[in-house]
Amino acid sequence: MPHLEVKNLSASYGNLQVLHDVNLSFEKGEVVALIGPSGSGKSTILRVLMGLTPCTGGGAVLDGRPIDYRSAASVRAARDRMAIVFQQYNLFQNMDVMRNVTIAPIKIKRRARTEVEAEAVKILARVGLAEKGRAYPDQLSGGQQQRVAIARALALKPEILLLDEVTSALDPELVNEVLDTIRGLAKDGMTMLIVSHEMAFVREVASKVVMMDKGRVVEVGTPADIFERPQTDRAREFVGKILRH
Amino acid sequence: MESFLNQIPAFFSAGNVTLLAEAVGVTIALTFFGCLVGFTSAFLIVMARQTPGRWAIPLRGAAILFVELFRRVPFLVTSYLVLFSIVIVIKNPSLFIVGLVSIAIYATAFTSDIIRGGFESIPRQQIEAAQTLNFGRWRTMLYVVIPQSWPVILPPLIIFMVAFVKDTSLVGYIGVFELAFRGKELNNQGFSGIFVYGFIALIYFCLSFPLMRFGYWLEKRLATSRGQESQRELR
Numbered sequence: 001m002p003h004l005e006v007k008n009l010s011a012s013y014g015n016l017q018v019l020h021d022v023n024l025s026f027e028k029g030e031v032v033a034l035i036g037p038s039g040s041g042k043s044t045i046l047r048v049l050m051g052l053t054p055c056t057g058g059g060a061v062l063d064g065r066p067i068d069y070r071s072a073a074s075v076r077a078a079r080d081r082m083a084i085v086f087q088q089y090n091l092f093q094n095m096d097v098m099r100n101v102t103i104a105p106i107k108i109k110r111r112a113r114t115e116v117e118a119e120a121v122k123i124l125a126r127v128g129l130a131e132k133g134r135a136y137p138d139q140l141s142g143g144q145q146q147r148v149a150i151a152r153a154l155a156l157k158p159e160i161l162l163l164d165e166v167t168s169a170l171d172p173e174l175v176n177e178v179l180d181t182i183r184g185l186a187k188d189g190m191t192m193l194i195v196s197h198e199m200a201f202v203r204e205v206a207s208k209v210v211m212m213d214k215g216r217v218v219e220v221g222t223p224a225d226i227f228e229r230p231q232t233d234r235a236r237e238f239v240g241k242i243l244r245h
Numbered sequence: 246m247e248s249f250l251n252q253i254p255a256f257f258s259a260g261n262v263t264l265l266a267e268a269v270g271v272t273i274a275l276t277f278f279g280c281l282v283g284f285t286s287a288f289l290i291v292m293a294r295q296t297p298g299r300w301a302i303p304l305r306g307a308a309i310l311f312v313e314l315f316r317r318v319p320f321l322v323t324s325y326l327v328l329f330s331i332v333i334v335i336k337n338p339s340l341f342i343v344g345l346v347s348i349a350i351y352a353t354a355f356t357s358d359i360i361r362g363g364f365e366s367i368p369r370q371q372i373e374a375a376q377t378l379n380f381g382r383w384r385t386m387l388y389v390v391i392p393q394s395w396p397v398i399l400p401p402l403i404i405f406m407v408a409f410v411k412d413t414s415l416v417g418y419i420g421v422f423e424l425a426f427r428g429k430e431l432n433n434q435g436f437s438g439i440f441v442y443g444f445i446a447l448i449y450f451c452l453s454f455p456l457m458r459f460g461y462w463l464e465k466r467l468a469t470s471r472g473q474e475s476q477r478e479l480r
Contacts, residue, residue: 090374104378
Protein backbone atom coordinates (compact mmCIF):
# COMPACT_ATOMS: atom_id res chain seq x y z
CA MET A 1 0.00 0.00 0.00
CA PRO A 2 1.47 3.39 -0.94
CA HIS A 3 2.10 5.90 1.82
CA LEU A 4 0.35 8.74 0.00
CA GLU A 5 -1.78 8.34 -3.05
CA VAL A 6 -3.23 11.20 -5.07
CA LYS A 7 -6.22 9.95 -7.04
CA ASN A 8 -7.87 11.68 -10.00
CA LEU A 9 -7.28 15.02 -8.35
CA SER A 10 -8.84 18.06 -9.99
CA ALA A 11 -8.82 21.66 -8.83
CA SER A 12 -9.79 25.07 -10.21
CA TYR A 13 -9.21 28.71 -9.44
CA GLY A 14 -12.58 30.19 -10.37
CA ASN A 15 -13.32 29.05 -13.89
CA LEU A 16 -9.74 28.09 -14.61
CA GLN A 17 -9.12 24.40 -14.11
CA VAL A 18 -5.55 24.01 -12.87
CA LEU A 19 -5.44 20.27 -12.15
CA HIS A 20 -6.96 17.57 -14.35
CA ASP A 21 -7.26 14.05 -12.93
CA VAL A 22 -3.82 13.97 -11.38
CA ASN A 23 -2.63 10.59 -10.10
CA LEU A 24 0.55 9.92 -8.23
CA SER A 25 1.66 7.76 -5.36
CA PHE A 26 4.71 7.17 -3.28
CA GLU A 27 6.13 5.05 -0.50
CA LYS A 28 7.64 5.96 2.86
CA GLY A 29 11.13 7.39 2.58
CA GLU A 30 10.74 8.40 -1.06
CA VAL A 31 11.68 11.82 -2.31
CA VAL A 32 9.32 12.75 -5.11
CA ALA A 33 10.04 15.81 -7.22
CA LEU A 34 7.35 17.62 -9.17
CA ILE A 35 8.81 19.41 -12.17
CA GLY A 36 7.33 21.26 -15.10
CA PRO A 37 6.86 24.76 -16.45
CA SER A 38 5.35 27.56 -14.36
CA GLY A 39 1.59 27.29 -14.10
CA SER A 40 1.59 23.53 -14.63
CA GLY A 41 -0.14 22.95 -11.29
CA LYS A 42 2.79 21.63 -9.22
CA SER A 43 2.29 23.98 -6.29
CA THR A 44 -1.47 23.56 -6.46
CA ILE A 45 -1.07 19.85 -5.70
CA LEU A 46 0.73 20.73 -2.48
CA ARG A 47 -1.87 23.36 -1.61
CA VAL A 48 -4.71 20.92 -2.17
CA LEU A 49 -2.96 18.27 -0.08
CA MET A 50 -2.69 20.75 2.81
CA GLY A 51 -6.31 21.84 2.44
CA LEU A 52 -5.47 25.41 1.36
CA THR A 53 -7.01 25.12 -2.09
CA PRO A 54 -10.23 23.12 -2.44
CA CYS A 55 -10.26 20.15 -4.81
CA THR A 56 -13.10 19.88 -7.25
CA GLY A 57 -12.73 16.17 -7.86
CA GLY A 58 -10.79 13.14 -6.67
CA GLY A 59 -8.69 13.31 -3.55
CA ALA A 60 -5.83 11.89 -1.58
CA VAL A 61 -5.38 8.69 0.40
CA LEU A 62 -2.97 8.58 3.31
CA ASP A 63 -1.95 5.05 4.39
CA GLY A 64 -5.07 3.63 2.82
CA ARG A 65 -7.45 6.14 4.45
CA PRO A 66 -8.99 8.82 2.25
CA ILE A 67 -8.65 12.44 3.38
CA ASP A 68 -12.06 14.11 3.29
CA TYR A 69 -11.34 17.72 2.40
CA ARG A 70 -14.88 18.78 3.21
CA SER A 71 -14.44 17.68 6.80
CA ALA A 72 -12.47 20.02 9.05
CA ALA A 73 -11.53 17.13 11.34
CA SER A 74 -10.17 15.08 8.46
CA VAL A 75 -8.13 18.04 7.17
CA ARG A 76 -6.77 18.64 10.68
CA ALA A 77 -5.75 15.00 10.92
CA ALA A 78 -3.98 15.23 7.55
CA ARG A 79 -2.18 18.42 8.62
CA ASP A 80 -1.01 16.55 11.71
CA ARG A 81 0.91 14.19 9.49
CA MET A 82 2.06 16.46 6.69
CA ALA A 83 3.87 19.79 6.88
CA ILE A 84 4.53 22.33 4.18
CA VAL A 85 7.33 24.85 3.61
CA PHE A 86 6.41 27.79 1.39
CA GLN A 87 8.36 29.65 -1.25
CA GLN A 88 8.08 32.90 0.74
CA TYR A 89 8.88 31.19 4.09
CA ASN A 90 5.77 32.71 5.73
CA LEU A 91 7.37 32.89 9.15
CA PHE A 92 5.34 34.70 11.77
CA GLN A 93 6.85 38.17 11.82
CA ASN A 94 5.79 38.86 15.40
CA MET A 95 7.63 35.87 16.87
CA ASP A 96 11.29 35.11 17.28
CA VAL A 97 12.81 32.02 15.69
CA MET A 98 12.36 29.82 18.74
CA ARG A 99 8.69 30.74 19.07
CA ASN A 100 8.08 30.25 15.35
CA VAL A 101 9.43 26.73 15.69
CA THR A 102 7.77 25.81 18.98
CA ILE A 103 4.38 27.50 18.93
CA ALA A 104 2.48 24.78 17.09
CA PRO A 105 3.85 21.85 19.12
CA ILE A 106 3.21 23.74 22.37
CA LYS A 107 -0.11 25.46 21.67
CA ILE A 108 -1.69 23.09 19.19
CA LYS A 109 -0.24 19.70 20.03
CA ARG A 110 -0.16 20.65 23.72
CA ARG A 111 3.24 19.17 24.37
CA ALA A 112 5.43 20.25 27.29
CA ARG A 113 7.32 23.46 26.61
CA THR A 114 10.67 22.29 28.02
CA GLU A 115 10.62 19.15 25.91
CA VAL A 116 9.59 21.01 22.75
CA GLU A 117 12.22 23.70 23.26
CA ALA A 118 14.95 21.14 23.83
CA GLU A 119 13.95 19.49 20.56
CA ALA A 120 13.79 22.85 18.81
CA VAL A 121 17.37 23.57 19.84
CA LYS A 122 18.44 20.33 18.17
CA ILE A 123 16.38 21.01 15.04
CA LEU A 124 17.80 24.53 14.74
CA ALA A 125 21.29 23.10 15.06
CA ARG A 126 20.44 20.63 12.33
CA VAL A 127 19.50 23.43 9.94
CA GLY A 128 22.60 25.37 11.00
CA LEU A 129 20.86 28.07 13.03
CA ALA A 130 21.67 27.07 16.60
CA GLU A 131 22.63 30.65 17.45
CA LYS A 132 19.56 32.35 16.03
CA GLY A 133 16.80 31.29 18.43
CA ARG A 134 16.23 34.80 19.70
CA ALA A 135 16.38 36.56 16.32
CA TYR A 136 13.25 37.81 14.58
CA PRO A 137 12.54 36.92 10.96
CA ASP A 138 13.30 40.45 9.76
CA GLN A 139 16.79 40.12 11.20
CA LEU A 140 17.60 37.07 9.09
CA SER A 141 18.59 36.57 5.47
CA GLY A 142 16.22 34.80 3.08
CA GLY A 143 18.19 31.57 3.29
CA GLN A 144 18.16 31.67 7.08
CA GLN A 145 14.44 32.37 7.13
CA GLN A 146 13.81 29.46 4.83
CA ARG A 147 15.81 27.16 7.09
CA VAL A 148 13.77 28.38 10.06
CA ALA A 149 10.64 27.55 8.05
CA ILE A 150 12.01 24.03 7.48
CA ALA A 151 12.77 23.78 11.21
CA ARG A 152 9.23 24.90 12.02
CA ALA A 153 7.87 22.13 9.80
CA LEU A 154 10.23 19.51 11.28
CA ALA A 155 9.22 20.43 14.83
CA LEU A 156 5.80 19.00 14.02
CA LYS A 157 7.45 15.62 13.30
CA PRO A 158 5.64 15.26 10.00
CA GLU A 159 5.55 11.95 8.17
CA ILE A 160 5.61 13.78 4.86
CA LEU A 161 7.29 17.10 4.18
CA LEU A 162 6.01 19.20 1.29
CA LEU A 163 8.45 21.75 -0.10
CA ASP A 164 7.01 24.36 -2.42
CA GLU A 165 9.77 25.97 -4.52
CA VAL A 166 11.68 26.68 -1.35
CA THR A 167 14.69 28.17 -3.13
CA SER A 168 12.90 30.22 -5.78
CA ALA A 169 12.76 33.41 -3.73
CA LEU A 170 16.38 33.25 -2.62
CA ASP A 171 19.44 35.03 -3.91
CA PRO A 172 21.61 32.53 -5.82
CA GLU A 173 24.34 32.47 -3.19
CA LEU A 174 21.82 31.47 -0.52
CA VAL A 175 20.28 28.56 -2.45
CA ASN A 176 22.89 26.01 -1.47
CA GLU A 177 22.52 26.42 2.27
CA VAL A 178 18.85 25.48 1.93
CA LEU A 179 19.52 22.65 -0.52
CA ASP A 180 22.13 21.24 1.86
CA THR A 181 19.53 21.13 4.60
CA ILE A 182 17.14 19.23 2.32
CA ARG A 183 19.93 16.84 1.24
CA GLY A 184 20.49 16.06 4.91
CA LEU A 185 16.78 15.33 5.38
CA ALA A 186 16.74 13.04 2.33
CA LYS A 187 19.72 11.16 3.72
CA ASP A 188 17.84 10.67 7.00
CA GLY A 189 14.98 9.03 5.16
CA MET A 190 12.42 11.85 5.34
CA THR A 191 9.51 11.35 2.93
CA MET A 192 9.30 14.49 0.82
CA LEU A 193 7.26 15.88 -2.03
CA ILE A 194 9.31 18.64 -3.60
CA VAL A 195 8.33 21.24 -6.16
CA SER A 196 11.55 22.60 -7.56
CA HIS A 197 13.19 24.31 -10.48
CA GLU A 198 16.65 23.20 -9.35
CA MET A 199 17.07 20.37 -11.83
CA ALA A 200 20.57 19.30 -10.80
CA PHE A 201 19.31 19.04 -7.24
CA VAL A 202 16.22 17.09 -8.29
CA ARG A 203 18.39 14.63 -10.20
CA GLU A 204 20.56 14.16 -7.18
CA VAL A 205 18.01 13.67 -4.38
CA ALA A 206 14.76 12.53 -5.98
CA SER A 207 13.85 8.87 -6.11
CA LYS A 208 10.96 9.66 -8.41
CA VAL A 209 10.30 12.55 -10.75
CA VAL A 210 6.82 13.60 -11.84
CA MET A 211 6.74 15.82 -14.89
CA MET A 212 3.65 18.01 -15.15
CA ASP A 213 2.23 20.28 -17.81
CA LYS A 214 -1.02 22.27 -17.97
CA GLY A 215 -2.42 20.59 -14.87
CA ARG A 216 -1.73 17.04 -16.03
CA VAL A 217 0.91 14.48 -15.18
CA VAL A 218 2.89 13.99 -18.38
CA GLU A 219 5.42 11.46 -17.27
CA VAL A 220 6.61 9.66 -14.14
CA GLY A 221 9.94 7.94 -13.68
CA THR A 222 13.30 7.85 -12.02
CA PRO A 223 15.48 10.92 -12.54
CA ALA A 224 17.45 8.92 -15.09
CA ASP A 225 14.24 8.00 -16.97
CA ILE A 226 12.98 11.56 -17.12
CA PHE A 227 16.22 13.41 -17.77
CA GLU A 228 17.96 10.90 -20.05
CA ARG A 229 15.19 8.86 -21.68
CA PRO A 230 12.02 10.97 -21.69
CA GLN A 231 9.19 9.08 -23.36
CA THR A 232 6.75 11.83 -24.32
CA ASP A 233 7.31 14.75 -26.67
CA ARG A 234 6.34 17.22 -23.97
CA ALA A 235 8.88 15.83 -21.50
CA ARG A 236 11.57 15.72 -24.19
CA GLU A 237 10.89 19.35 -25.06
CA PHE A 238 10.95 20.49 -21.40
CA VAL A 239 14.07 18.50 -20.53
CA GLY A 240 15.74 19.68 -23.72
CA LYS A 241 15.07 23.29 -22.79
CA ILE A 242 16.28 23.08 -19.21
CA LEU A 243 19.37 21.04 -20.00
CA ARG A 244 20.47 23.58 -22.57
CA HIS A 245 20.80 26.14 -19.76
CA MET B 246 -16.63 93.60 31.91
CA GLU B 247 -16.71 94.53 35.55
CA SER B 248 -19.68 92.31 36.26
CA PHE B 249 -17.90 89.59 34.35
CA LEU B 250 -14.88 89.84 36.66
CA ASN B 251 -17.14 90.04 39.71
CA GLN B 252 -18.55 86.64 38.79
CA ILE B 253 -15.20 84.88 39.03
CA PRO B 254 -15.08 84.26 42.82
CA ALA B 255 -18.67 83.03 42.84
CA PHE B 256 -18.09 80.85 39.79
CA PHE B 257 -15.14 79.12 41.40
CA SER B 258 -16.99 78.43 44.64
CA ALA B 259 -16.23 75.09 46.24
CA GLY B 260 -19.63 73.75 45.22
CA ASN B 261 -19.24 74.69 41.57
CA VAL B 262 -15.70 73.38 41.33
CA THR B 263 -16.82 70.06 42.81
CA LEU B 264 -19.70 69.87 40.34
CA LEU B 265 -17.41 70.65 37.42
CA ALA B 266 -14.81 68.14 38.59
CA GLU B 267 -17.54 65.52 38.85
CA ALA B 268 -18.72 66.42 35.38
CA VAL B 269 -15.18 66.04 34.02
CA GLY B 270 -15.06 62.61 35.70
CA VAL B 271 -18.38 61.63 34.12
CA THR B 272 -17.21 62.81 30.70
CA ILE B 273 -13.95 60.86 30.95
CA ALA B 274 -15.63 57.76 32.34
CA LEU B 275 -18.34 57.83 29.65
CA THR B 276 -15.77 58.20 26.90
CA PHE B 277 -13.30 55.67 28.23
CA PHE B 278 -15.67 52.90 29.24
CA GLY B 279 -18.11 53.53 26.39
CA CYS B 280 -15.29 53.25 23.87
CA LEU B 281 -13.76 50.26 25.63
CA VAL B 282 -17.05 48.36 25.45
CA GLY B 283 -17.49 49.66 21.89
CA PHE B 284 -14.05 48.47 20.76
CA THR B 285 -14.64 45.05 22.25
CA SER B 286 -17.98 44.64 20.55
CA ALA B 287 -16.48 46.06 17.32
CA PHE B 288 -13.97 43.20 17.47
CA LEU B 289 -16.80 40.71 17.91
CA ILE B 290 -18.69 42.31 15.02
CA VAL B 291 -15.62 41.89 12.81
CA MET B 292 -15.29 38.26 13.86
CA ALA B 293 -18.98 37.71 13.06
CA ARG B 294 -18.55 39.44 9.72
CA GLN B 295 -15.60 37.22 8.82
CA THR B 296 -17.19 33.93 9.87
CA PRO B 297 -17.02 31.71 6.81
CA GLY B 298 -19.66 29.25 5.67
CA ARG B 299 -23.23 29.19 4.52
CA TRP B 300 -24.68 28.77 8.01
CA ALA B 301 -23.13 32.09 9.03
CA ILE B 302 -24.94 34.16 6.37
CA PRO B 303 -27.49 35.53 8.89
CA LEU B 304 -24.66 36.31 11.31
CA ARG B 305 -22.69 38.19 8.66
CA GLY B 306 -25.86 39.97 7.54
CA ALA B 307 -26.72 41.06 11.07
CA ALA B 308 -23.19 42.38 11.64
CA ILE B 309 -23.22 44.38 8.41
CA LEU B 310 -26.72 45.71 9.10
CA PHE B 311 -25.74 46.85 12.60
CA VAL B 312 -22.69 48.73 11.36
CA GLU B 313 -24.35 50.30 8.33
CA LEU B 314 -27.42 51.31 10.34
CA PHE B 315 -25.73 53.01 13.27
CA ARG B 316 -23.15 54.72 11.08
CA ARG B 317 -26.00 56.53 9.40
CA VAL B 318 -27.98 57.51 12.49
CA PRO B 319 -26.92 60.71 14.32
CA PHE B 320 -25.48 60.04 17.75
CA LEU B 321 -28.18 62.07 19.47
CA VAL B 322 -30.90 59.95 17.84
CA THR B 323 -29.08 56.78 18.87
CA SER B 324 -29.01 58.04 22.48
CA TYR B 325 -32.77 58.67 22.47
CA LEU B 326 -33.37 55.27 20.87
CA VAL B 327 -31.30 53.57 23.57
CA LEU B 328 -33.02 55.57 26.31
CA PHE B 329 -36.54 54.75 25.16
CA SER B 330 -35.68 51.10 24.45
CA ILE B 331 -34.23 50.64 27.91
CA VAL B 332 -37.19 52.41 29.52
CA ILE B 333 -39.46 49.68 28.14
CA VAL B 334 -37.64 47.12 30.28
CA ILE B 335 -36.43 49.15 33.24
CA LYS B 336 -38.59 51.93 34.72
CA ASN B 337 -35.86 54.26 36.00
CA PRO B 338 -32.64 53.37 34.28
CA SER B 339 -29.33 54.95 35.27
CA LEU B 340 -28.80 57.68 32.70
CA PHE B 341 -25.07 57.10 32.94
CA ILE B 342 -25.59 53.52 31.75
CA VAL B 343 -27.87 54.72 28.96
CA GLY B 344 -25.16 57.18 27.87
CA LEU B 345 -22.54 54.47 28.08
CA VAL B 346 -24.56 52.06 25.97
CA SER B 347 -25.21 54.75 23.36
CA ILE B 348 -21.53 55.58 23.13
CA ALA B 349 -20.64 51.90 22.95
CA ILE B 350 -23.06 51.37 20.06
CA TYR B 351 -21.73 54.38 18.21
CA ALA B 352 -18.10 53.37 18.82
CA THR B 353 -18.85 49.82 17.65
CA ALA B 354 -20.30 51.04 14.37
CA PHE B 355 -17.47 53.47 13.65
CA THR B 356 -14.47 51.46 14.76
CA SER B 357 -15.33 48.03 13.39
CA ASP B 358 -14.07 49.12 9.98
CA ILE B 359 -10.79 50.31 11.53
CA ILE B 360 -10.35 46.90 13.13
CA ARG B 361 -11.40 45.05 9.99
CA GLY B 362 -8.95 47.07 7.89
CA GLY B 363 -6.18 46.27 10.37
CA PHE B 364 -6.90 42.55 10.23
CA GLU B 365 -7.07 42.58 6.46
CA SER B 366 -3.66 44.25 6.28
CA ILE B 367 -2.07 40.98 7.41
CA PRO B 368 -0.80 39.08 4.36
CA ARG B 369 -2.85 36.02 3.42
CA GLN B 370 0.30 33.88 3.57
CA GLN B 371 0.58 34.46 7.31
CA ILE B 372 -2.92 33.10 7.78
CA GLU B 373 -2.23 30.15 5.50
CA ALA B 374 0.92 29.30 7.43
CA ALA B 375 -1.15 29.29 10.62
CA GLN B 376 -3.81 27.11 8.97
CA THR B 377 -1.29 24.50 7.88
CA LEU B 378 0.01 24.37 11.45
CA ASN B 379 -3.56 23.55 12.48
CA PHE B 380 -4.25 26.83 14.27
CA GLY B 381 -8.00 27.27 14.40
CA ARG B 382 -9.64 30.58 13.63
CA TRP B 383 -9.36 31.99 17.16
CA ARG B 384 -5.78 30.87 17.65
CA THR B 385 -4.82 32.39 14.29
CA MET B 386 -6.40 35.61 15.54
CA LEU B 387 -4.73 35.45 18.92
CA TYR B 388 -1.22 34.47 17.92
CA VAL B 389 -0.82 35.85 14.42
CA VAL B 390 -3.38 38.44 13.34
CA ILE B 391 -3.86 40.55 16.47
CA PRO B 392 -0.17 40.81 17.44
CA GLN B 393 0.69 41.93 13.93
CA SER B 394 -2.22 44.26 13.34
CA TRP B 395 -2.54 46.14 16.63
CA PRO B 396 0.13 48.67 15.68
CA VAL B 397 -2.12 49.58 12.74
CA ILE B 398 -5.35 49.47 14.73
CA LEU B 399 -4.56 51.05 18.08
CA PRO B 400 -3.62 54.64 17.09
CA PRO B 401 -6.80 55.34 15.10
CA LEU B 402 -8.84 53.82 17.94
CA ILE B 403 -7.22 56.19 20.43
CA ILE B 404 -7.74 59.10 18.08
CA PHE B 405 -11.40 58.10 17.72
CA MET B 406 -11.79 57.95 21.49
CA VAL B 407 -10.16 61.34 22.01
CA ALA B 408 -12.28 62.92 19.31
CA PHE B 409 -15.28 61.41 21.01
CA VAL B 410 -14.60 63.21 24.29
CA LYS B 411 -16.33 66.25 22.83
CA ASP B 412 -19.21 64.34 21.31
CA THR B 413 -20.14 62.94 24.73
CA SER B 414 -21.65 66.39 25.35
CA LEU B 415 -24.64 65.14 23.38
CA VAL B 416 -25.62 62.70 26.11
CA GLY B 417 -26.38 65.80 28.19
CA TYR B 418 -29.62 65.91 26.18
CA ILE B 419 -30.83 62.68 27.71
CA GLY B 420 -29.99 64.06 31.14
CA VAL B 421 -26.53 62.73 31.93
CA PHE B 422 -24.68 65.21 34.14
CA GLU B 423 -21.62 65.57 31.99
CA LEU B 424 -19.56 68.66 31.37
CA ALA B 425 -21.66 70.57 28.84
CA PHE B 426 -24.80 69.86 30.87
CA ARG B 427 -23.19 71.42 33.97
CA GLY B 428 -22.24 74.40 31.86
CA LYS B 429 -25.86 74.92 30.93
CA GLU B 430 -26.85 74.73 34.59
CA LEU B 431 -24.26 77.33 35.60
CA ASN B 432 -25.38 79.57 32.76
CA ASN B 433 -28.96 79.23 34.00
CA GLN B 434 -27.78 80.28 37.46
CA GLY B 435 -26.86 83.63 35.96
CA PHE B 436 -23.17 83.28 35.16
CA SER B 437 -22.02 84.87 31.93
CA GLY B 438 -22.55 82.49 29.03
CA ILE B 439 -19.26 83.44 27.40
CA PHE B 440 -17.41 82.90 30.63
CA VAL B 441 -19.04 79.56 31.46
CA TYR B 442 -18.79 78.06 28.00
CA GLY B 443 -15.33 79.54 27.46
CA PHE B 444 -14.19 77.75 30.58
CA ILE B 445 -15.93 74.52 29.57
CA ALA B 446 -14.29 74.77 26.13
CA LEU B 447 -10.93 75.14 27.81
CA ILE B 448 -11.55 71.98 29.84
CA TYR B 449 -12.51 70.01 26.69
CA PHE B 450 -9.38 71.27 24.99
CA CYS B 451 -7.18 70.29 27.93
CA LEU B 452 -8.76 66.84 27.97
CA SER B 453 -8.41 66.06 24.31
CA PHE B 454 -5.30 67.88 23.10
CA PRO B 455 -2.65 65.92 25.04
CA LEU B 456 -4.42 62.64 24.34
CA MET B 457 -4.63 63.46 20.65
CA ARG B 458 -0.89 64.21 20.59
CA PHE B 459 -0.35 60.90 22.36
CA GLY B 460 -2.40 59.13 19.67
CA TYR B 461 -0.32 60.65 16.87
CA TRP B 462 2.92 59.91 18.72
CA LEU B 463 1.83 56.31 19.20
CA GLU B 464 0.92 56.03 15.54
CA LYS B 465 4.39 57.16 14.50
CA ARG B 466 6.12 54.98 17.01
CA LEU B 467 4.19 51.82 16.25
CA ALA B 468 4.66 52.30 12.54
CA THR B 469 8.29 51.38 13.08
CA SER B 470 7.70 48.46 15.43
CA ARG B 471 8.27 44.78 14.69
CA GLY B 472 7.05 43.56 11.35
CA GLN B 473 7.38 46.82 9.52
CA GLU B 474 10.93 47.46 10.48
CA SER B 475 13.59 47.49 7.83
CA GLN B 476 16.28 44.83 7.90
CA ARG B 477 18.35 45.29 11.01
CA GLU B 478 21.73 44.12 12.15
CA LEU B 479 22.39 40.90 14.08
CA ARG B 480 22.76 38.95 10.84
